[in-house]
Amino acid sequence: MARASRAAAVWIFVLLVCGCGTVANLSIGARQGWKNAMVYGGVRRDIQSADDWIDHNWTWGENLNIQQDVGTVVGVGLVGIDVPLSAIGDTLTLPITIPASIWGRSSNVATVSGKIGTTPPVATDNDNQK
Numbered sequence: 001m002a003r004a005s006r007a008a009a010v011w012i013f014v015l016l017v018c019g020c021g022t023v024a025n026l027s028i029g030a031r032q033g034w035k036n037a038m039v040y041g042g043v044r045r046d047i048q049s050a051d052d053w054i055d056h057n058w059t060w061g062e063n064l065n066i067q068q069d070v071g072t073v074v075g076v077g078l079v080g081i082d083v084p085l086s087a088i089g090d091t092l093t094l095p096i097t098i099p100a101s102i103w104g105r106s107s108n109v110a111t112v113s114g115k116i117g118t119t120p121p122v123a124t125d126n127d128n129q130k
Helices: 002-017 020-031 041-057 066-092 094-104 125-129
Strands: none
Touching: 020 041, 020 066, 020 094, 041 066, 066 094
């Protein structure tokens, strides 16, 4: 019984130490049949959320709001703390996310930006003659 308790405590600790982005990546992936679980999806989510936070909350010019800007800096800082933790969690979950991303997106091709799209069109001889 003590061994099982220690194992449960270790797993809870690992889940708490792993970044929030990793937990979100795995939970969304599991709920959607692993179609949207991405390799290093936790880090991607953290960076995207920081970018969105800055885009939607940063003020300047006539609409300058120092209190809101300080809150934005603090929020982005907290997300910045989560990035290395998500990197650790994403590395530990690669055995789950690699097969999920391969089999879940067989009809689409992942681009460098992490967005899913179709393969680019191939140039033909007719295109070169124009």
